[in-house]
Amino acid sequence: MTTTFKVRFWELADWSKKRGKKKARPYGVRWVTDTKQHSEWFATKALANSRRSELMQAARRGEEFDVESGLPVSELKRRNSLSFLEFAQSYVDMKWPDSAATTRGSTVEALATAGAVFVRDGVGRPEVTALRGVLSRNLLPPTTRGDELSPEDREVVDWLARNSRPLYDLTDASAVREVLDALAAKLDGKSAAASVYQRKRAVLFNLLSYAVERELIPDNPLTRVKRKAAKVVDQVDPRVVANPGQVARLLTAVTYVGRRNRDRGAHLAAFFATGYYAAARPAEGLALRVDDCTLPEEGWGMLMLGESRPAAGKRWTDSGEVHDRRGLKHRGRKEVRPVPVPPVLVGILRDHLDRYGTGPDGRLFRSPGGGVVSSSTYYRVWENARHYALTPSQAASPLAGRPYDLRHAAVSLWLNGGVPATEVAERAGHSVDVLLKVYAKCIDGQRDTVNKRIEALFEEE
Numbered sequence: 001m002t003t004t005f006k007v008r009f010w011e012l013a014d015w016s017k018k019r020g021k022k023k024a025r026p027y028g029v030r031w032v033t034d035t036k037q038h039s040e041w042f043a044t045k046a047l048a049n050s051r052r053s054e055l056m057q058a059a060r061r062g063e064e065f066d067v068e069s070g071l072p073v074s075e076l077k078r079r080n081s082l083s084f085l086e087f088a089q090s091y092v093d094m095k096w097p098d099s100a101a102t103t104r105g106s107t108v109e110a111l112a113t114a115g116a117v118f119v120r121d122g123v124g125r126p127e128v129t130a131l132r133g134v135l136s137r138n139l140l141p142p143t144t145r146g147d148e149l150s151p152e153d154r155e156v157v158d159w160l161a162r163n164s165r166p167l168y169d170l171t172d173a174s175a176v177r178e179v180l181d182a183l184a185a186k187l188d189g190k191s192a193a194a195s196v197y198q199r200k201r202a203v204l205f206n207l208l209s210y211a212v213e214r215e216l217i218p219d220n221p222l223t224r225v226k227r228k229a230a231k232v233v234d235q236v237d238p239r240v241v242a243n244p245g246q247v248a249r250l251l252t253a254v255t256y257v258g259r260r261n262r263d264r265g266a267h268l269a270a271f272f273a274t275g276y277y278a279a280a281r282p283a284e285g286l287a288l289r290v291d292d293c294t295l296p297e298e299g300w301g302m303l304m305l306g307e308s309r310p311a312a313g314k315r316w317t318d319s320g321e322v323h324d325r326r327g328l329k330h331r332g333r334k335e336v337r338p339v340p341v342p343p344v345l346v347g348i349l350r351d352h353l354d355r356y357g358t359g360p361d362g363r364l365f366r367s368p369g370g371g372v373v374s375s376s377t378y379y380r381v382w383e384n385a386r387h388y389a390l391t392p393s394q395a396a397s398p399l400a401g402r403p404y405d406l407r408h409a410a411v412s413l414w415l416n417g418g419v420p421a422t423e424v425a426e427r428a429g430h431s432v433d434v435l436l437k438v439y440a441k442c443i444d445g446q447r448d449t450v451n452k453r454i455e456a457l458f459e460e461e
Contacts, residue, residue: 003064003073004034009056012048013039031055031070038070074171081168081216084118085139085160091207092140101312101324104141108316110183110203112136117182118175120163126156129187134160141315170208171217176225179204184227238442241412242400246390247276250400253388257381265381268373270352271365272382275406277345278303279414279428282403283310286323286372289362293349301346305429306336311375323372339427378403411435412442 013028025041027048032038042048058072059065066076082090088111096104112135116128134156138144149157169175183200186192192200201222208220242250251273257265274285280303287307294302312324319325341349352364359366367373382403386395400409407428414424415435425435 001073001076002067004067005062005064006034007055007059007065008032009052009059012045012052014045016045029055033065033067033070036067036070074168077216078166078168081166083161083164084115084167084170085135085164087167087211087216088115088140088207089142089145091210093142094210096142100310100326101316101318102310104316105312106199107203108136108140110200111140111207113183113200114179114204115140115160115164118165118170118179119160120165122159122163124159125163126159130156131160132187137315144315167211167216171219171221173221173225176221177227180222180225180227235437235441236408236412236439237398238412239398240401240405240408241442242405242409244413246394246400247406247409249389250385251276253385254381256388257384264377265385267352267356268365268378268381270348271373271378272403272406273345273348274303275403276410277348278305278339278341279407279410280305280339281308281407281429282375282378283308283326286363286365287325288364290353290358290364291362293364295346295350295353297350299343299346301341301343301349303339303341304336305339306334309372321372322374337427337429408439408442411439415439415442 008031010030010032013030015023015026015028018026023041025043027043027045028039028041029048029052030037030039040048040051042051055072058075063072063074065072069076071079092104092107092111095107099107112132115135116131119125119131130152134149134153138147138149138153138157139160165175170179180201183204184192184197205220205222208217208222211217212220251269254269254272255266271282271285274280274288275282280288284305284307286309288303288305292304292306294304308326309323310326311322314320314322317324349364356364358364359370363372365373367377379402386400390399400406411424411428414427415421421432421435424430425432428435430438
């Protein structure tokens with residue numbers, strides 16, 4: 001591309017009053033870049049004047065013009081730009097192979113939200129729900145782009161392919177703000193959770209950084225556009241933390257759930273106990289195999305947690321199964337986290353193995369068909385157990401509201417019991433900084449001890 005700052009404009013050409021055959025577009029904008037002449041013709045004088053003003057403003061701003069086309073470089077890039085849809089597809093293709101299934105899903109969700117609003121206001125514009133639907137189901141996931149479409153979806157896909165705006169338009173601050181507003185709202189117009197907005201914004205930021213890397217836009221516009229958002233609270237709510245007595249009652253209540261349905265509660269009692277006594281995440285517990293367990297007849301045992309089976313959805317996993325197969329969170333694929341477990345859990349796991357054995361792949365906890373226990377199943381069991389074990393007011397509160405809260409109860413117990421933060425972090429699979437930040441509001445029960453120590457210091461003087 002050859003560019004120049006030498007641009008000259010001629011007066012507007014007006015052929016509307018010339019004799020002879022009438023021209024459909026009689027008003028001409030004429031200009032010269034370097035030594036090359038250019039012209040564009042319009043049906044009305046107002047349109048021609050507007051176009052001439054637009055080009056002259058670009059020249060006054062000091063923009064470079066492409067000699068061959070006669071256009072400002074910014075406009076030429078915009079015209080030649082990939083559409084947002086095309087670039088989003090290339091971005092997903094690049095990220096897909098190395099992404100966890102849950103990350104794939106959240107990436108597609110964010111780009112579908114943005115892509116559904118970053119379109120031209122063309123005739124027959126579909127509803128946002130329809131645009132999001134085809135983006136998340138058919139256009140963004142690489143594995144479903146070739147699937148057969150219904151006639152209704154085909155119309156939406158064709159419209160979106162024609163009307164997805166150029167990626168380069170996102171260099172305009174007002175366009176970026178429009179997309180950010182969409183990321184911050186739910187389909188019903190209400191504000192999305194702060195964590196949802198931050199997650200979607202992070203995806204958009206990475207997409208635009210990739211566009212900068214490919215030299216498709218000059219910089220990442222999100223660094224220039226600030227939008228006030230609600231603060232993301234990433235600390236554990238102390239109200240969800242159950243004490244040891246409450247946990248004991250909950251684990252007992254689990255065994256009473258579903259006795260007429262293949263003992264579903266009793267089969268999952270050891271699963272929930274692993275979440276409490278070993279601070280295992282539910283996805284880590286679902287992946288636990290007998291070979292990962294050292295369970296002596298007496299004393300402490302050891303669990304070697306090395307795999308995670310998070311629920312992600314068939315659309316996002318390579319295997320086509322609902323649950324992905326991943327390494328531990330924030331660790332290498334083959335890294336293992338050793339967790340010493342107390343005799344009470346050793347006994348629970350030994351009893352579980354004696355009663356239920358293992359699946360063909362050695363996993364301790366499985367569905368009746370041998371697969372991975374669905375989150376809906378263990379959530380349902382847990383909710384029933386809460387109503388058995390807790391008072392009505394406690395059951396209506398956030399106390400132990402999710403199976404994951406057993407892990408929070410364990411970590412809080414260890415910290416409040418005086419276990420060094422470095423050891424707690426190692427067992428829980430956190431860094432010390434993250435551990436103390438996340439559980440800051442759950443560390444209590446030591447105020448009296450600290451007060452007495454401070455008081456003793458005064459007495460020494």
